[in-house]
Amino acid sequence: MVSIAVNKGRDNVAMLGIGAYRPQRIVSNAEVCEVLDSTPDWIFERTGIHNRRWISGEETIRSIAAAAGERALNNTPVDRAKIGAVLLCTSSWLKLTPHGAPSVAFDLGLNGVAAFDLTSGCGGFGYGLGVAADLIRAGSAEYVLVIGAETMTVGLDPTDRGTAMIFGDGAGAVVVGPTEENGISPTVWGSDGENAEAIAQDVDFLEYMNKAQAMQGTDPAVEPVGRMSLHMEGPKVFRWAAVTLPRALSAALDASGVAKEDIEVFIPHQANARINELMKKNLGLAEGIPMANDIENTGNTSAASIPLAMEEMLVTGKAKGGQLALLLGFGAGLSYAGQVVTLPPAPKEPSF
Numbered sequence: 600m601v602s603i604a605v606n607k608g609r610d611n612v613a614m615l616g617i618g619a620y621r622p623q624r625i626v627s628n629a630e631v632c633e634v635l636d637s638t639p640d641w642i643f644e645r646t647g648i649h650n651r652r653w654i655s656g657e658e659t660i661r662s663i664a665a666a667a668g669e670r671a672l673n674n675t676p677v678d679r680a681k682i683g684a685v686l687l688c689t690s691s692w693l694k695l696t697p698h699g700a701p702s703v704a705f706d707l708g709l710n711g712v713a714a715f716d717l718t719s720g721c722g723g724f725g726y727g728l729g730v731a732a733d734l735i736r737a738g739s740a741e742y743v744l745v746i747g748a749e750t751m752t753v754g755l756d757p758t759d760r761g762t763a764m765i766f767g768d769g770a771g772a773v774v775v776g777p778t779e780e781n782g783i784s785p786t787v788w789g790s791d792g793e794n795a796e797a798i799a800q801d802v803d804f805l806e807y808m809n810k811a812q813a814m815q816g817t818d819p820a821v822e823p824v825g826r827m828s829l830h831m832e833g834p835k836v837f838r839w840a841a842v843t844l845p846r847a848l849s850a851a852l853d854a855s856g857v858a859k860e861d862i863e864v865f866i867p868h869q870a871n872a873r874i875n876e877l878m879k880k881n882l883g884l885a886e887g888i889p890m891a892n893d894i895e896n897t898g899n900t901s902a903a904s905i906p907l908a909m910e911e912m913l914v915t916g917k918a919k920g921g922q923l924a925l926l927l928g929f930g931a932g933l934s935y936a937g938q939v940v941t942l943p944p945a946p947k948e949p950s951f
């Protein structure tokens with residue numbers, strides 16, 4: 600009987616460096632309300648957002664993903680030639696073919712490595728971090744670059760009261776690699792496809808193409824084709840989050856073997872500051888521990904929000920490298936993924 604070889608990697612892995620990119624253009628609530636039927640006060644009270652970043656000029660999903668990746672590599676004491684895989688967590692890449700990671704890897708001087716996209720909505724970074732840790736543990740790569748990058752505003756209807764004030768653009772990235780002490784717990788993750796349509800594009804590609812084609816013809820019954828955009832049943836997602844996420848957070852703590860009293864930093868996905876306050880309270884995390892609130896000036900950047908928020912905390916000194924942090928991403932799917940981690944060192948090359 601022929602036996603087939605098995606990989607063996609390293610059990611202990613951690614985030615060794617972090618980098619982020621915040622688009623140049625800052626968009627205030629007042630500017631959003633120039634076309635949206637809302638008020639700056641309503642937006643801040645219900646979401647915790649004052650400002651968000653939108654891409655402008657030459658900025659694209661590809662350029663911001665590469666910029667964050669470049670900073671993460673520069674902020675990590677590992678030769679970039681050792682990166683064995685690039686994982687791009689995004690729902691914003693504009694083509695299904697070719698997917699984004701190979702082009703971004705090329706831009707980073709990493710042409711030739713394994714490169715693939717991971718789409719899991721706002722939970723994308725949590726999924727990506729878990730996959731990266733497991734790739735290293737399995738021996739499939741020694742070092743992995745995980746990038747969360749989104750240009751949510753490309754598919755945003757600026758008049759939609761459920762989304763226009765929430766979403767923003769940005770990118771964050773971490774280098775994951777082997778370490779002496781383990782710095783990434785088992786991933787706790789899950790999904791609820793029964794409620795998948797609660798966050799969804801209004802039409803799929805085929806419907807969109809059919810509509811566009813019909814418009815070229817003579818069918819006057821066909822509505823003019825507009826932009827393909829994202830819609831969200833916010834209150835439904837809020838209720839799902841209130842029930843599902845406390846359980847996910849407890850499960851992440853159990854899987855990590857770390858007591859909640861030992862958690863020093865809480866970095867949830869930046870969907871809504873009110874959801875995060877509720878989660879922190881319900882989980883019974885120590886009152887005084889720092890919690891990410893990058894949403895206030897960055898908005899909800901989907902799969903980019905956790906690395907952006909982590910970077911902001913490290914740059915401003917709200918959190919320190921080596922501290923124990925609880926991460927949880929959640930959103931479209933509906934899906935979630937979380938871990939207990941040790942934070943990477945503060946970046947030498949920050950994003951602001």
Ligand code: UT7
Binds near residue numbers: 721840
């Ligand atoms: O990142 C992916 C995961 N996403 C999430 O977790 C998002 C979760 N959901 C949310 O963040 C919130 O549901 C929203 C911020 C989207 C909406 O806030 P809400 O507190 O759930 O508002 P609502 O839809 O329940 O509406 C409350 C009121 C309504 O008015 P009445 O009926 O009480 O008079 C709405 O018509 O607020 C009104 N409203 C608005 N007013 C001003 C709804 N949207 C707006 C708006 N501006 N944009």
